[in-house]
Amino acid sequence: MTADARTRRKLYYVYALTDQPLPRRLVVGGRILHAVDIVGVGAIVETSREARPATEAALREQHAIVVALARRVNALLPVRFGALFTAAELDARVKSAHDVILSALGHVRDRVQMTVRVHSAAARSARTSAASSGTAYLRARSEREMAVRRSAARIHRAVAPFVVDERVDAGKGALQGTVYHLINTEDIGPYRAALQPLALSRPPLRLSVTGPWPVFAFVPELRRA
Amino acid sequence: MPSAKPPRVAARPGPPRGTDRPGPPRSTRPASSPTRRQVARIVETSDASLLDVLDNLLSKGVVLNADVILALANVDLVYLRLSALLVAADRLLPQDDDR
Numbered sequence: 001m002t003a004d005a006r007t008r009r010k011l012y013y014v015y016a017l018t019d020q021p022l023p024r025r026l027v028v029g030g031r032i033l034h035a036v037d038i039v040g041v042g043a044i045v046e047t048s049r050e051a052r053p054a055t056e057a058a059l060r061e062q063h064a065i066v067v068a069l070a071r072r073v074n075a076l077l078p079v080r081f082g083a084l085f086t087a088a089e090l091d092a093r094v095k096s097a098h099d100v101i102l103s104a105l106g107h108v109r110d111r112v113q114m115t116v117r118v119h120s121a122a123a124r125s126a127r128t129s130a131a132s133s134g135t136a137y138l139r140a141r142s143e144r145e146m147a148v149r150r151s152a153a154r155i156h157r158a159v160a161p162f163v164v165d166e167r168v169d170a171g172k173g174a175l176q177g178t179v180y181h182l183i184n185t186e187d188i189g190p191y192r193a194a195l196q197p198l199a200l201s202r203p204p205l206r207l208s209v210t211g212p213w214p215v216f217a218f219v220p221e222l223r224r225a
Numbered sequence: 226m227p228s229a230k231p232p233r234v235a236a237r238p239g240p241p242r243g244t245d246r247p248g249p250p251r252s253t254r255p256a257s258s259p260t261r262r263q264v265a266r267i268v269e270t271s272d273a274s275l276l277d278v279l280d281n282l283l284s285k286g287v288v289l290n291a292d293v294i295l296a297l298a299n300v301d302l303v304y305l306r307l308s309a310l311l312v313a314a315d316r317l318l319p320q321d322d323d324r
Binding site (some may be wrong): 014018046054056060062063066077078079080082083084085090093101115117148178210213214216217219220221222 | 278
């Protein structure tokens, strides 16, 4: 097998994408990573031979690595867990979405993600019984979605000056929903302070605020292979 | 951060420094006035809770390969339950000596 053929068959586990200069070899979290340049997009990878099991330890480790990487650059797109490619596949995927990736990196530059989870007593009481009718199920689901939108709107009003972008996910069970905000790094403190009054607001909202995180929720939708 | 804190709010001294690792989660304290009913709570933590890890890595992030989504379908289901129950995912998986 030629050296070129071996290179094409090499497997990369991909952690993140960036457009910032990085050393070609870097050690993060005890792992040796490489920054592979693909027409101006840097793919931060680790040479690997097999897929990773989705265990708690592996997930926590990858999360910690991505958080550490995000501190080194001002724009980073985390890659979802389990991205294992040959060098040729990665090259093709990044090139096919090159402009989208660069645009997304510009959108998240010098910004972070804040995650606000809404735990509502109303959501806990609005359980849909397995024995209920389809109409009742759909009605309950619609009410739940409306409740998530109302909560998200209240949260947005409190922090509107700091929000660059927003994503809202409906929840299940005791979790009414999750709101993700993209904010400028310098606004982390004021953003948290702006949420404090919601703790005493009416009707009550129980919120869990976490972050800042790398911008997991604000990555581009790439064309599927 | 203002010195006055609402009951059971985890105080945070300010924006995190750029190169520092997030500190351990701050525990909440009981309300200073036991007769006052706690109507809402904002809990802040800078540590990566398991829910954040699962949420960020399994349902977010750049999707470079759609096959990964299918391969992780079972884990997604565990994640959905986890988001409701806030229980560690690994402990829900069957062990050889369980039951």
